[in-house]
Structures are given as structure tokens and as C-alpha cells.
Amino acid sequence: MKKARLKELYTSSIRSELLKKLELNNIMEVPKIAKIVLNVGVKDAITDSSKVIPAVMSVIDRITGQKSVRTLARKSIAGFKLREGMPIGVMVTLRNENMYEFLDRLINLSLPKVRDFQGVSPKFDGQGNYNLGIKGWDIFPELDYEAGDKVRGLNITIHTTAEQDSHAFELLKSFGMPFRK
Numbered sequence: 001m002k003k004a005r006l007k008e009l010y011t012s013s014i015r016s017e018l019l020k021k022l023e024l025n026n027i028m029e030v031p032k033i034a035k036i037v038l039n040v041g042v043k044d045a046i047t048d049s050s051k052v053i054p055a056v057m058s059v060i061d062r063i064t065g066q067k068s069v070r071t072l073a074r075k076s077i078a079g080f081k082l083r084e085g086m087p088i089g090v091m092v093t094l095r096n097e098n099m100y101e102f103l104d105r106l107i108n109l110s111l112p113k114v115r116d117f118q119g120v121s122p123k124f125d126g127q128g129n130y131n132l133g134i135k136g137w138d139i140f141p142e143l144d145y146e147a148g149d150k151v152r153g154l155n156i157t158i159h160t161t162a163e164q165d166s167h168a169f170e171l172l173k174s175f176g177m178p179f180r181k
Contacts, residue, residue: 014174022167031128031162031171036094036102038064039071040137040154056090056152062142064102068092105140106156107176113139119180122169128162130172131155 018030042056053070060068071089094102111117124130136151162168173179 018167018170018174021170031160031167033099033103033171033175034095034159034161036099037091037157037159038068038094038154039089039091039157040152041089042152053090059137060090060092060154063137063140064092064094064098066092066094066098103158103175107178110139111178117178119178122179124165124168126165128160128165128168130158130160130168132158 015027015030018024019027022030024030038060040056040060042052057068057070068090069092071091073084073086073088076084111120120132133153133155135153137154138151158172160168160171162171169179
């Protein structure tokens with residue numbers, strides 16, 4: 001597939017369609033995707049973060065094509081044996097070309113690989129952003145079966161400039177996001 005094909009599509013036909021469909025006055029009011037954030041919480045990092053976190057970082061780097069960063073615990077929780085400042089997860093923020101390329105692979109290659117896939121939930125957060133939970137990162141074509149010590153889940157957050165959920169829904173639908181009916 002051509003690199004960032006979705007971005008080219010967005011700049012031409014999708015924007016003009018959304019302008020008419022959402023009944024907006026100006027092309028600058030048309031919502032767009034601002035960034036995509038991938039986040040993985042690593043429960044095993046409490047016991048041995050020196051081995052687990054770098055392994056998860058390398059897998060996320062392969063999935064996104066961009067360098068990931070560790071996330072640290074903000075506060076201590078004695079029940080979980082968690083102290084403030086301990087590495088507890090991995091995240092990466094995608095923008096521009098990487099963002100559109102990842103979204104294209106997610107919609108066209110990864111989501112159809114999910115067993116018994118019926119579509120993704122059409123629920124938004126009330127501010128025009130969309131959260132998608134993936135149970136296993138093994139759906140991404142960049143990974144082989146030996147990726148990491150075990151399969152982990154991840155959270156994908158798509159931040160849009162839309163002020164209403166209905167506008168964000170139409171934006172993602174125009175990109176081809178397979179929403180449940």
C-alpha cells in the first residue's frame with residue numbers, strides 16, 4: 001500500500017464530504033485526527049521491570065514504527081506493591097504520516113484478523129475522542145509469533161479535533177472504521 005494513503009484521501013474527498021454531511025460553514029471547521037496514542041499497562045513490571053519493559057517497548061516499536069517511552073507510576077499503592085516512580089507501562093504518541101499509516105494498517109489489516117469480529121463499539125468519550133481496547137497485540141502484521149514473552153493487550157486512543165461525538169463518528173466512519181451496527 002502507498003505510504004499515508006489515508007492522509008491523501010482525507011485532504012481531498014473526505015473533507016468536502018464531511019463539510020456537506022455535517023452542515024458546516026467553513027472547511028476549517030471540518031474535524032480531523034490530531035493524534036493516536038497507544039498505551040500498554042504491564043502488571044509484570046512490578047516484579048522485574050528490567051526485562052519486561054524493554055521487551056514490551058521493542059514490540060510496540062515494531063507495531064508503530066516509532067520509539068516508545070516508559071510510563072511511571074504517579075503514586076504508591078501498597079496493595080499492589082507499587083511505589084511512585086516505578087516503570088509500569090509503555091506508550092507512544094503518533095502524529096502526521098505515522099498516525100495515518102498506523103490507522104490504515106489498523107483498519108484494513110489488523111481489525112479484520114480478530115476472531116468473530118463484528119465491528120468496533122460506536123461509543124465515544126463525550127469530547128470527540130475514541131478509545132479502542134485490543135485484547136492481544138498479535139493481530140498486528142508486523143509481529144511474528146515469537147514477539148515478546150507473552151501476548152498483551154493495549155489501548156488505542158484516537159484524539160480528534162471534533163467537538164461533538166457525532167462529528168467524530170462521521171470522521172472515523174469516513175476513514176473506514178468498521179463500527180458495529
